[in-house]
Amino acid sequence: MSGRILKNYVAGEFVDGSNLFDNINPVDGTLVCQVSEADKKTVDKAVSAAKEALKGPWGKISRKDRCVLLMKVADEIENRFDDFVKAEIADTGKAHSQVKNIDIPRGAANFRFFADLATKQDEKSWDMETKDGKGATNYIVDKPIGVVAVISPWNLPLLLMTWKVAPALAAGNTVVVKPSEETPSTATLLAEVMDKVGVPKGVFNLVHGFGPGSAGEVIVSNPDVDAVTFTGESSTGVAIMKNAAVGLRPVSFELGGKNAAIIFADADFEKAVAGTIRSAFSNCGQVCLCSERVYVERSIFNDFVDALKKEAQAIKIGRPEDGSDMGPLISKVHRDKVMAYFSLALEEGATLITGGGVPEFGDSRDNGFFIRPTIWTGLAEDARCMKEEIFGPVCHITPFDCEGDVISYANDSVYGLAAAIWTTDMDKANRIARRLEVGICWVNEWFLRDLSTPFGGVKLSGIGREGGIHSLEFYSEPLTICVKH
Ligand code: NAD
Numbered sequence: 229m230s231g232r233i234l235k236n237y238v239a240g241e242f243v244d245g246s247n248l249f250d251n252i253n254p255v256d257g258t259l260v261c262q263v264s265e266a267d268k269k270t271v272d273k274a275v276s277a278a279k280e281a282l283k284g285p286w287g288k289i290s291r292k293d294r295c296v297l298l299m300k301v302a303d304e305i306e307n308r309f310d311d312f313v314k315a316e317i318a319d320t321g322k323a324h325s326q327v328k329n330i331d332i333p334r335g336a337a338n339f340r341f342f343a344d345l346a347t348k349q350d351e352k353s354w355d356m357e358t359k360d361g362k363g364a365t366n367y368i369v370d371k372p373i374g375v376v377a378v379i380s381p382w383n384l385p386l387l388l389m390t391w392k393v394a395p396a397l398a399a400g401n402t403v404v405v406k407p408s409e410e411t412p413s414t415a416t417l418l419a420e421v422m423d424k425v426g427v428p429k430g431v432f433n434l435v436h437g438f439g440p441g442s443a444g445e446v447i448v449s450n451p452d453v454d455a456v457t458f459t460g461e462s463s464t465g466v467a468i469m470k471n472a473a474v475g476l477r478p479v480s481f482e483l484g485g486k487n488a489a490i491i492f493a494d495a496d497f498e499k500a501v502a503g504t505i506r507s508a509f510s511n512c513g514q515v516c517l518c519s520e521r522v523y524v525e526r527s528i529f530n531d532f533v534d535a536l537k538k539e540a541q542a543i544k545i546g547r548p549e550d551g552s553d554m555g556p557l558i559s560k561v562h563r564d565k566v567m568a569y570f571s572l573a574l575e576e577g578a579t580l581i582t583g584g585g586v587p588e589f590g591d592s593r594d595n596g597f598f599i600r601p602t603i604w605t606g607l608a609e610d611a612r613c614m615k616e617e618i619f620g621p622v623c624h625i626t627p628f629d630c631e632g633d634v635i636s637y638a639n640d641s642v643y644g645l646a647a648a649i650w651t652t653d654m655d656k657a658n659r660i661a662r663r664l665e666v667g668i669c670w671v672n673e674w675f676l677r678d679l680s681t682p683f684g685g686v687k688l689s690g691i692g693r694e695g696g697i698h699s700l701e702f703y704s705e706p707l708t709i710c711v712k713h
Contacts, residue, residue, distance in 0.1 A: 240429030
């Protein structure tokens, strides 16, 4: 695929920026393609195009017709399903089954779901009495916020970007999207889809580049951006919020996590082990919802550690097309970061149960960024490896003796994104779930999502909620009109 250059999509045209950067395949370190980095002029043009488009046909189109167009986007993603799968795999090295069953279908589903939801929104009106007896009627018009900056990460590239683009467009906004520099390909395909189905020029703009000192920072600093929706690291959220504070622009942030899984002795043991294998190691541990802290009731601790070790060692690591369960980490830089935590854990007194290093294949995969699924025990609750998000295929298992202890361990974190509880005692599950400081808590499950429900985190894990009506509310400004009779 090398020789190809991914362009920016601005005002309905595919355009070059000033520099090129490499898009590297994490499976073997080869070049996937080059990417044109949007310079300030290009980003500013994208924002102006988005602002202008609000005054054009997009600003006048009915909600129904707007949503019909978004349904066509979903159809066209499905028509080009194989292109999307190939592009996502080339950028991320993810297992083929995951991209085919989760990433790309959810990309299309996001458009269908939010188009359908926006179409079904009722008009709201309230009659009121007045002293003259004639009354008045209040009604609400949900207007778009305007130009929305969408900044997305690399771990679920199409899925997480469309999770924001779809409701933003369904609510009538225009967008300037910056995908992660690590995963520019499916965003570029989405621009082709927007072009093909006839989304008006300037409604969807795509700029490639990095964060600080590049396209990401430039978008957020542009005063014509009316709102910022971002998924990524909590520290990046802080940097973005500083820029968004100028002009008091609203933000919606989905940030990092250090999630707990809690396994009681009365849990269905096999299900808890299988669920925790998924929650610790899915997507090579690169899911914000992954369980990096696993708490197991003491009476089953040793059995659970043995079982999790056995299953972790059975995970097949390899190329996406080889039917492997786990691909590589996203980049060399990220693997270096995860490996630094592997060393730190041992310095902090961890016992290595399994993993802890890099597999050797004896072929080109040795130039990629693979890493072994890793389990530790023995760390103190205040160890850095128990506090900081690692974002790799790694979990620590701690024994606990009572509900009170495990609730305080789970909540003792600057993050508050997700938790999973494994038990057959539903009273206990409900009692504990309510006390956890998180945005979502699964009971006997992990990563089961109904797109209608609010999604987001507390503490350093985010600001606001997206999902269903919560997304449409963020991307809309309600205008109350009071008419005196
Ligand atoms: P990141 O914060 O490094 O980058 C995310 C995006 O922000 C990229 O597009 C990047 O170029 C851009 N960016 C970086 N600095 C910027 C700046 N100063 N101004 C504007 N844009 C900037 O995150 P990542 O490494 O791509 O993703 C991994 C992180 O995302 C993890 O912390 C993970 O937990 C989090 N995440 C959270 C959720 C959630 O729903 N809560 C979902 C997925 C990932």
